[in-house]
Amino acid sequence: MASKIQKPEPVCLIKNKKGKGLVVQPGALQLLSEITQPMVVVAIAGPYRSGKSYLLNRLAGQRRGFSLGSSVRAHTKGIWIWCVPHPCKPGYALVLLDTEGLGDTEKGDTENDTWIFVLAVLLSSTLIYNSKGTIDQQAMDNLHYVLKLSECVQVKTAPKEAGAVQAGEEQPGSDRRALFFPTFIWAVRDFTLQLEVDGKEISEDEYLENALKLKDGSSQEAQSYNRLRECIRQLFPERKCFVFDQPARKKDLPRLEELPDNMLDPEFQQQEERFCSYIGQNCPPKTIPGGHEITGSRLGTLVVSYVEAIQRGAVPCLESAVLALAEIENSAALKEAVALYQSQMEQGLPTETTQELLELHARCEEEAKRLFTARAFEESRERFQAELTVQLEALKEHFWMRNERVSHEKCTAALQELFQDLDRRINDGVYFMLGGYQLFQRDQQALVEQYRKLPGKGVKADAALQDFLQKRESMARTILKVDHELTEKEEQIENLKAQYERAEQEREAERKRLDEREIEKKMLLKLLSDMKARWRKKREEKENKNDHQSKEQDNKSTSGSEKKSNPEDQQNSKPGGKSSDGPR
Ligand SMILES: Nc1nc2c(ncn2[C@@H]2O[C@H](COP(=O)(O)OP(=O)(O)OP(=O)(O)O)[C@@H](O)[C@H]2O)c(=O)[nH]1
Ligand SMILES: [Mg+2]
The missing domain is CATH 3.40.50.300 (P-loop containing nucleotide triphosphate hydrolases)
Structure with a gap:
């Protein structure tokens, strides 16, 4: 300066x-x-x-x-x-x-x-x-x-009603x-x-x-001297x-x-x-x-x-000059006090509670009044002091609302920052999956818990959270809807799967039945063929036996003529040279 x-x-x-x-x-x-x-x-x-x-x-x-x-x-x-x-x-x-x-x-x-x-x-x-x-x-x-x-x-x-006091009337x-x-x-x-x-x-x-x-004396000359x-x-x-x-x-x-x-x-x-x-x-x-x-x-x-x-053309009046000065000074002191109140209040915002805000106001008001009193001129001080009280009261209302607004803004900013990752995950489609809503709610709840632990949120901490979440409601609903739709689709798929599996099981059972029947059929055929073979054998044996018998009879009838022929020769004389144990 x-x-x-x-x-x-x-x-x-x-x-x-x-x-x-x-x-x-x-x-x-x-x-x-x-x-x-x-x-x-x-x-x-x-x-x-x-x-x-x-x-x-x-x-x-x-x-x-x-x-x-x-x-x-x-x-x-x-x-x-x-x-x-x-x-x-x-x-x-x-x-x-x-x-x-x-x-x-x-x-x-x-x-x-x-x-x-x-x-x-x-x-x-x-x-x-x-x-x-x-x-x-x-x-x-x-x-x-x-x-x-x-x-x-x-x-x-000069008092107005009495007319101007003549300057000369004031006794030196x-x-x-x-x-x-x-x-x-x-x-x-x-x-x-x-x-x-x-x-x-x-x-x-x-x-x-x-x-x-x-000069001593009261002569004219002495007086003028x-x-x-x-x-x-x-x-x-x-x-x-x-x-x-x-x-x-x-x-x-x-x-x-x-x-x-x-x-x-x-x-x-x-x-x-x-x-x-x-x-x-x-x-x-x-x-x-x-x-x-x-x-x-x-x-x-x-x-x-x-x-x-x-x-x-008036007489300069010391008092009026001081009054004019006081008017300006007190007005400046008022402005300064109000500015001090404002800046101190501003620094204290937001308060955690309404009670804290009232205490802050009381402190700032006291400071502002102290400053005003120190600066203000005696003349017209009361009038300006009353004006200061009125202005501070009005500002208190303003700061009351401002306290809420500042708190709300601060909380919203904090929430936006906290929810950044969640939003990124939403954008990446992390929650658009089956069970995504539950996952989303779990992550969101964790962030809400984090938010609740943040200090200095002010009087609008809860309201700001409600507003914030409300604005995200539609997003949450979309995630929920997608989740529901996916769940429904999944159920449909599951149903289809179950139907398919049932059909598959039935087909398997049918196949098994057919296989069993085939086996049975084969067994029957085998049995039949066995039976046929046995029957054929039996028949061959019977035929053989019959042949034999008829041969024997023939032989007997021939032996009658060849009674003394060798049995071995008889045997060897069988057609093909085979024994009776040959294939049937
Ligand atoms: N004899 C004498 N002359 C002086 C003295 N001081 C200044 N001067 C001279 O007197 C002349 C007038 O000086 P200023 O200082 O201008 O006088 P002033 O009283 O301001 O004059 P105005 O502005 O016309 O009223 C200048 O030339 C100065 O140099 C002094 O003490 N004695
Ligand atoms: Mg001069």
Whole structure:
């Protein structure tokens, strides 16, 4: 952020346009809005051509910066701003406001001068009043703008019904303006006198205080003498004075910017060093009542607020400016608190239970409210706090639903991941088989068990599972249908098989029967043939026997004639020479 502070050169903050008056420059506001650090705001005001711009450049530690003129003509117009890193306070910005010189005879517009002076007072935390020579009556008179502060700056907003409180009605004695006003430093340039009174050395501050001493008595003269002094004392209770020698030889003055430090008057250098060191170490940051430090955007708001009032022809009101600032700040604090609540809730989602969600809400609400309270301005705080409560309540409803949605989404994503393999197997047709549905259900159930064990599923764990499975119902039904169809087909096949087997068995039995019958038939044929053979044998034997007998008879009849013939011869005499034991 420091780089944002380091601006290479000053820019115009408020332009003083002829005929249009004071106009805030958007570019400068943009620049300011980028500075988030608190800031010490040092403004310089005073007679024109008195070395104001040069002194501020020295304060910035630079030879060049705010533009200087070397002629007799007033140079700086309007109010210019330069933001530099604070030389002594890390994290702070040093904001320098260079203002248009007062009392320019060419301009001759004292009212405009007054507003320049008023703005320098209202915007700064330290006001340097710069003049040349000495603090004499003339110098005092030139500071008459302070008297105008009572008229031109209003502390409180006027109650509408009672009409505007006249700025002048606010008594300087009980002046709350001092709360808003800066530390006052009188810088006396080209100071040539000895700081001593009655031979006694006095400090610069004593020199100033002497000049501000009141005259005794209540004469007109005393009153007019005292009026301004009283005013300065009351409005600027914190006062300081620095005197400076002429910085260089007369002929070098028009080109002071170009002069190296060794060409500057050593006395002046010492004085300038002391002055810069005092500003660096002692000047407070710009704050507003309530202790809020002013940042770039806040300063921008104040500038706009005051210049608008001046443009309207109204009296800049410190309270209204603070109120306007509070409105912006509290609105920003509200936004920031709501954003904090949202981001913390977001991180905690989804919760496991509704109770956890309520606890998370309570924690985030507390954090958001703490942030709001720390940032918010006292003014209008209650209204914004009430608004914060309303918004957080509405967000609670939103997060209630979001908690469910996030949980549902998370669970669905987890389920999709878990079921990836199962889906791949479905696509590969693993479950499109007989008994596939049972296998599918078993695998799916295993995944469901795995899912149930996953942590951090949130309040919609069961609902998401139901929804997920419901969406897969048709797929499961398809697997079941295929399984059924395959089962039916299988049964049909089994039936056909059984029928075939039965037919086969019957055919086998028939074959067996036929075989048996064949055997029987063969046996019968065999028996028959045996019987035939036996019968034939018997018949042959019988025939043989009959033959024999008839032969015998023949023989007998022949023997009658051949009684004494050899039996053996008889036998051999059988036809074929075979014995009676020959084949039958
Ligand atoms: N004598 C003298 N001249 C100075 C001093 N400081 C600056 N100058 C010169 O005075 C001239 C005007 O200086 P600026 O710093 O521009 O004065 P200013 O008060 O800003 O002038 P305006 O912007 O016109 O109001 C320049 O030439 C400076 O070099 C000083 O302390 N003494
Ligand atoms: Mg100037």
